[in-house]
Amino acid sequence: QVQLVESGGGLVQAGGSLRLSCAASGNIFVINAMGWYRQAPGKQRDLVATITRGDTTNYADSVKGRFTISRDNAKNTVYLQMNSLKPEDTAVYYCNARRYGLPLTDYWGQGTQVTVSS
Numbered sequence: 001q002v003q004l005v006e007s008g009g010g011l012v013q014a015g016g017s018l019r020l021s022c023a024a025s026g027n028i029f030v031i032n033a034m035g036w037y038r039q040a041p042g043k044q045r046d047l048v049a050t051i052t053r054g055d056t057t058n059y060a061d062s063v064k065g066r067f068t069i070s071r072d073n074a075k076n077t078v079y080l081q082m083n084s085l086k087p088e089d090t091a092v093y094y095c096n097a098r099r100y101g102l103p104l105t106d107y108w109g110q111g112t113q114v115t116v117s118s
Contacts (some may be wrong), residue, residue: 001027001032001039001059001107002024002025002026002027002028002030002099002107003024003026003107004023004024004095004097004107004108004109005021005022005023005025005095005109005110006019006020006023006093006094006095006098006109006110006111006112007020007021007022007023007112007116008021008112009093009112009113009114010113010114010115011018011115011116011117012085012114012115012116012117013017013116013117014085014086014116014117014118015084015085016085016088016093016108016116017049017083017084017085018082018085018114019079019080019081019082020036020079020080020082020093020095020112020114021027021077021078021079022034022036022077022078022079022080022095022109023076023077024077024078024097025076025077028076028094028097030099030105031053031083031097031098031099031107032052032053032098032099033050033051033052033053033096033098033100034050034051034071034095034096034097034098035048035049035050035051035058035069035078035096035098036048036049036050036069036080036094036095036096037046037093037094038089038091038092038093038114039051039091039092039094040090040091040092041112043091045094045098045107046060047060048060048067048071048093049063049067049068049069049080050069050096051063051069051070051071051078055071057069062088063082063089066082066083066084066085067080067081067082068080068081068082068083068084069081078095082114085089085114085116086116087116087117087118088116089114089116090115090116091113091114092111092112092113092114093111093112093113093114094108094109094111095108095109096108096109
C-alpha cells in the first residue's frame with residue numbers, strides 16, 4: 001500500500017501563487033508516476049500534471065506555463081508550484097500515485113482545497 005498526504009492548499013487572490021506538497025509513504029518502490037488532479041464542484045476529476053520516475057512531465061493545457069510539477073526523491077515528496085492563479089483554478093486538488101501493470105493501480109490522497117478569489 002501507498003499513503004499520500006497533501007498540504008499547502010488555501011485561499012489566494014487571483015494572480016497569486018501557492019505550492020502544494022504530497023508526501024508518499026509505504027511501499028513507494030512500486031510507484032511509477034505521481035501527479036495532481038483537481039475536481040471542482042459538480043465537475044469530474046481532471047488531470048493537472050504528472051511526473052514519471054524518469055522525470056517526464058505532462059500538463060493540462062489550461063495550466064501550461066503557470067504550474068510546475070517537481071519532486072524530491074530524498075523526501076518522497078512531489079510538489080505543484082502554482083503561479084498566476086485564476087478563479088477557474090478553484091478546486092479540490094488530489095495527489096495521485098500510479099503503479100503501472102495489470103492491474104493498473106491508483107492511490108489517492110485526501111485532497112486539499114484551493115480557492116482563488118477574483
